[in-house]
Amino acid sequence: MRQVERSIFDLRRGLPVLIRNSDPQTDDSHRATLVAPLEGMTDAALQRLAEHAGNPCALIVTKHRLEVLGLNTDGDAAALPITADNTATQVIDWACARHPQTQPEPKAIQKTTGGDAAGLTLMRRGLLIPAAITAPVAADRLAAIEARVKDGSLLATDTDAVANYENNAPNFLKRISAADVPLDDAPRSRFVLFREADGMREHLAIVIGDPEKWADAVPVRLHSACLTGDLFGSLRCDCGEQLRSSVAKIADHGGGVLLYLAQEGRGIGLANKLRAYSLQDEGLDTVDADHVLGFGDDERRYNVALEMLAQLEIRQIELLTNNPSKIAAMSRGGVTVVQRSGVYGRVTHQNRRYLTAKATRAGHWLDQVLGTSPEDATATDN
Ligand SMILES: Nc1nc2c(ncn2[C@@H]2O[C@H](COP(=O)(O)OP(=O)(O)OP(=O)(O)O)[C@@H](O)[C@H]2O)c(=O)[nH]1
Numbered sequence: 547m548r549q550v551e552r553s554i555f556d557l558r559r560g561l562p563v564l565i566r567n568s569d570p571q572t573d574d575s576h577r578a579t580l581v582a583p584l585e586g587m588t589d590a591a592l593q594r595l596a597e598h599a600g601n602p603c604a605l606i607v608t609k610h611r612l613e614v615l616g617l618n619t620d621g622d623a624a625a626l627p628i629t630a631d632n633t634a635t636q637v638i639d640w641a642c643a644r645h646p647q648t649q650p651e652p653k654a655i656q657k658t659t660g661g662d663a664a665g666l667t668l669m670r671r672g673l674l675i676p677a678a679i680t681a682p683v684a685a686d687r688l689a690a691i692e693a694r695v696k697d698g699s700l701l702a703t704d705t706d707a708v709a710n711y712e713n714n715a716p717n718f719l720k721r722i723s724a725a726d727v728p729l730d731d732a733p734r735s736r737f738v739l740f741r742e743a744d745g746m747r748e749h750l751a752i753v754i755g756d757p758e759k760w761a762d763a764v765p766v767r768l769h770s771a772c773l774t775g776d777l778f779g780s781l782r783c784d785c786g787e788q789l790r791s792s793v794a795k796i797a798d799h800g801g802g803v804l805l806y807l808a809q810e811g812r813g814i815g816l817a818n819k820l821r822a823y824s825l826q827d828e829g830l831d832t833v834d835a836d837h838v839l840g841f842g843d844d845e846r847r848y849n850v851a852l853e854m855l856a857q858l859e860i861r862q863i864e865l866l867t868n869n870p871s872k873i874a875a876m877s878r879g880g881v882t883v884v885q886r887s888g889v890y891g892r893v894t895h896q897n898r899r900y901l902t903a904k905a906t907r908a909g910h911w912l913d914q915v916l917g918t919s920p921e922d923a924t925a926t927d928n
């Protein structure tokens with residue numbers, strides 16, 4: 547398992563890794579795959595990867611990205627062959643440019659192998675652009691590549707380890723530390739920090755008030771991290787105000803919990819959110835911008851939130867949200883949402899388009915604020 551995390555770190559540093567195929571039925575030509583990230587890819591590195599593997603490279607893209615390219619696949623991803631004539635810039639463009647200068651050859655699209663799919667999983671977990679450059683290692687190159695693994699110059703993992711990594715093992719979330727942190731809007735608050743087993747992400751439960759005195763249905767806010775909005779008061783979104791008003795609301799209701807979830811940018815990470823913002827500045831809405839980068843509408847998973855609630859012994863909640871998918875995720879995970887109440891920020895001319903897209907593209911209940919005029923539209927749900 548540790549090799550998976552190490553591989554993610556190497557990919558984030560721009561280094562290739564080897565993924566061995568765990569399937570004993572695999573033929574000799576697909577026993578192992580070299581995988582490299584897109585960020586920082588150069589012509590020389592692309593050429594080196596193909597030389598080391600003894601095979602041409604391919605670009606692995608998600609089905610969302612294929613749609614943006616006007617192409618289709620039956621699966622979740624597909625391989626676009628890279629020829630010796632293709633430059634690194636062209637390949638990067640295929641993966642994430644809004645208008646690539648060149649198009650991959652539609653007839654050349656191939657199905658992904660186990661190694662390709664595992665490579666894509668590692669990129670996602672590493673919060674990189676969800677595309678991988680891969681090359682199957684030719685049978686006669688395998689010994690040389692394995693020698694590099696042995697001498698420590700190349701990390702290796704395997705498809706089973708990557709698949710297992712995706713399925714959360716029991717105890718994947720550990721409670722690490724806690725302390726009282728009085729807040730302006732909720733003087734009786736306790737911060738409880740949880741860490742995922744791979745050590746990569748930490749999430750907070752802000753426990754407000756006295757759990758002994760809580761009603762059966764506990765007021766809960768699931769708040770996904772938004773550094774720009776929560777910390778800096780970005781005007782592009784409503785997150786900062788939602789955060790503050792949720793804390794105040796929970797305190798007013800006699801206490802409850804705010805889960806501060808490390809899933810920045812709807813789960814795509816801050817680097818990609820900034821890329822998505824640039825695309826939005828070219829006219830795309832928040833959902834289409836994510837699609838251009840190869841992401842789905844919303845990459846968040848709520849298994850961490852469910853596990854935190856379970857560890858806090860909370861089974862019934864009053865959820866502070868305007869997002870129907872959070873309610874669905876709680877119900878699917880066995881947490882009863884007894885009641886929902888809205889939580890809003892100001893609508894401004896900078897965030898109106900974003901909020902409108904949330905309402906029209908993702909079904910968020912925002913009529914109450916979007917019906918009002920910009921700038922002065924503070925709304926409460928009372
Ligand atoms: N990808 C992407 N993420 C964004 C953008 N604007 C804000 N976000 C992220 O969207 C998430 C919003 O999280 P929440 O406030 O918990 O959830 P929500 O889906 O808006 O639903 P509510 O519970 O109604 O607030 C945060 O992770 C933000 O970083 C954007 O334009 N693109």
Ligand SMILES: [Zn+2]
Nearest residue numbers: 772775783785
């Ligand atoms: Zn935000």
